Every structure is written in C-alpha cells, then in structure tokens.
Amino acid sequence: MELRVLTYFLTVAREKTISKAAESLNLSQPTLSKQLKELEEELGVTLFIRGNRFITLTEDGLYLMKRGQEILSLVESTTTNLNKSEIISGQLTIGGGETQAFEFLGGILHELRDNYPEINIHLYSGNADDVLEKIDKGLIDFGLVIDPVEKQKYEYIRLPLVDHWGILVNTSHRLANKKTIQPKDLQQTPLLISNQSLVDNQLSEWLGGNLEHFNVIGTYNLLYNASLLVKEGVASVLCIDNIVNTANTNLTFIPFSPPLTANINIVWKKNLTLSSVAKEFLRLLKSV
Incomplete structure (x- = not known):
C-alpha cells in the first residue's frame, strides 16, 4: 500500500464523497475511484459503502482510517526531524495525564524553545493506558504518567514531584x-x-x-x-x-x-534512537 493511495483514502473518508475528495486532491473522479478500487482489491476488504449522496466507512474502513492517520503522522514527524537534523529543530510530542507536573515540564519546554525556536511542540492528553499505547506505536516521543503504571519495558525518569x-x-x-x-x-x-x-x-x-x-x-x-x-x-x-x-x-x-500519593514519571521507548530534539529535551530534564 502506497502512502499516496493511503492519503487518497483518508481524504475520501474526511470529505464523505468521491467528488469532493477528487476536487481536494486535484484528481478526476474516475482516477480516484480506480485507485480506491485497487486499494480494496489489494487489501481484500471493502472499505466503503457507496450511498446516493455520501459514502459510509465499513468496519474495515474505520480501522484503516484510524491506523492510516497514525501512519501518516509518524511519517510526517520522522521526515521533519530527519530533514532538520543539521540543527536542533523539528517536532517534540509529549503525552500525559492530568497533573500539575505539566507545569514543571513547562519550564523545561520554555528553555528548550528559547534555545531552539524552530522546535514545534505537540501535546496529547490521555490517561496512562492511552499514553503508553501511543509510545509503543511510536506516535509520541515521551509520556508523563502517574503511578501506578507498569514501566519495566520503558526508559523513565521519576520527577521530583508527587x-x-x-x-x-x-x-x-x-x-x-x-x-x-x-x-x-x-x-x-x-x-x-x-x-x-x-x-x-x-x-x-x-x-x-x-x-x-x-x-x-x-x-x-x-x-x-x-x-x-x-x-x-x-x-x-x-x-x-x-x-x-x-x-x-x-x-x-x-x-x-x-x-x-502518586509518583510522576517521564517515560519513553527502550532501545529507541532519539531525534536531536528529544535528546536535547532529555538533557535539559536531567539537568533539572
């Protein structure tokens, strides 16, 4: 499955009609329909139910939409960080539960952005289960998680907060x-x-x-x-x-x-090659 065709599929899923998706992609409707048909044949599933006015995603289509969004997000962040590897810039993504410890991280992120203003920061809110799942999939760089949580398969730093x-x-x-x-x-x-x-x-x-x-x-x-x-x-x-x-x-x-009381930790994936942005964030965190 090509990323180009995956983008076509996600556009159709967003626009709900082939005509609007084709217009958004600057493609003809027959070309887009052909690409989607070939995608369904390649995967061996039906992705859409085509109605009179709108298309409806099947269960397989909904699954591909969710995973496809994750795939393209990962490709985008990876490409951004590689393209800007000569200087410390790119994207840093942090997920976390609801805790005042985000204010503690705010000071570190402030210093990071002051030193390297081209860095973009993306935050994701969710409980520990959500955050660890996204770390496992490579969709976020770091997670701020509140104990109790299983941390054995992650690298982590316990913050000086409870x-x-x-x-x-x-x-x-x-x-x-x-x-x-x-x-x-x-x-x-x-x-x-x-x-x-x-x-x-x-x-x-x-x-x-x-x-x-x-x-x-x-x-x-x-x-x-x-x-x-x-x-x-x-x-x-x-x-x-x-x-x-x-x-x-x-x-x-x-x-x-x-x-x-509950301890608070920053966790990240073990044996992961960190981007320059992630390395600098960790350096600042450890210095504190």
Whole structure:
C-alpha cells in the first residue's frame, strides 16, 4: 500500500464523497475511484459503502482510517526531524495525564524553545493506558504518567514531584466541610473513579481491599467532564488534587487520610534512537 493511495483514502473518508475528495486532491473522479478500487482489491476488504449522496466507512474502513492517520503522522514527524537534523529543530510530542507536573515540564519546554525556536511542540492528553499505547506505536516521543503504571519495558525518569489523592465533592455534599476523608466516610457516596487500569488496585487497597463495598457508579478518563457531574450533584469523584480549579465554584477537594500519593514519571521507548530534539529535551530534564 502506497502512502499516496493511503492519503487518497483518508481524504475520501474526511470529505464523505468521491467528488469532493477528487476536487481536494486535484484528481478526476474516475482516477480516484480506480485507485480506491485497487486499494480494496489489494487489501481484500471493502472499505466503503457507496450511498446516493455520501459514502459510509465499513468496519474495515474505520480501522484503516484510524491506523492510516497514525501512519501518516509518524511519517510526517520522522521526515521533519530527519530533514532538520543539521540543527536542533523539528517536532517534540509529549503525552500525559492530568497533573500539575505539566507545569514543571513547562519550564523545561520554555528553555528548550528559547534555545531552539524552530522546535514545534505537540501535546496529547490521555490517561496512562492511552499514553503508553501511543509510545509503543511510536506516535509520541515521551509520556508523563502517574503511578501506578507498569514501566519495566520503558526508559523513565521519576520527577521530583508527587500528586495527592482525594475526593472532589459538591459544596452541598454532606462531606464538604470535612478536612480529610477516610475510607469509612465514602461507603454511602455515589462515586466515579479513574478508568486507568492499575488505579483500581491502588484505590482498592486504600479503601480496605474491595471496591465492591462502595457505591461506584461509573468511571472517567479525564477529570473535567467528571467534575461537571459533581457540579450537578450526580456523584463525587476520587481524583488527584489541583487538576480542576475549584475557586469560585460549588466544588471542593478533600484529601485522603491516611494520605495517598502518586509518583510522576517521564517515560519513553527502550532501545529507541532519539531525534536531536528529544535528546536535547532529555538533557535539559536531567539537568533539572
């Protein structure tokens, strides 16, 4: 499969019609249709269902669209970094969960950009599972991940910071005036918890060994949308402090007692040949 034809496919998937895609690509409709037909024959699958007005992607088509976007993104970043290898420039991509540690990285990225203004920085937000998957696929250079997370197959640096766990509640909640929260306080409270794969184990241990004894009504990926449910009084959220700004809102954060903390790490793929940009970022990070 040629990258050129993959680009044709992704354009059709975006435009929803052969005619608009052909116009965008400066191709004739018969030429584009022929290329797509040959792509389907090469792969042995049907990628589109052609309707009266719009095309619809099949399940195979949706899969190719997702992977094709990842492939072209990887090709673009690789080409950019190679073409600009004579000077420190190119792209740096960092993925991370919600944590104040991004502010710590901000100082390093500020210095990096001051020294090398041609560097472009791309940020991706997601929990540790999402970030590590993208590192595995080579789609991001570094990940900022919050323990607990399996780091054995990655290179990593533990940052000199920790996050603190607690509960985000509505100010009208019965717990809102407490200074700290103990496991026994939560038994009657509808809760949302992080869907990160290993966080359940950490929270379960702090709660006494079994989440089933608590009223867990759902999970969240990133905290902002979950906090809107807290504002509406739907549930309270077990989360990390200083992610959602509670000033002048009907939200309040209460830390756990005994305290539950999480270490923060920068991780990257083992045995990876780093770009000049990534090497300089690591040098600055280690100097701090």
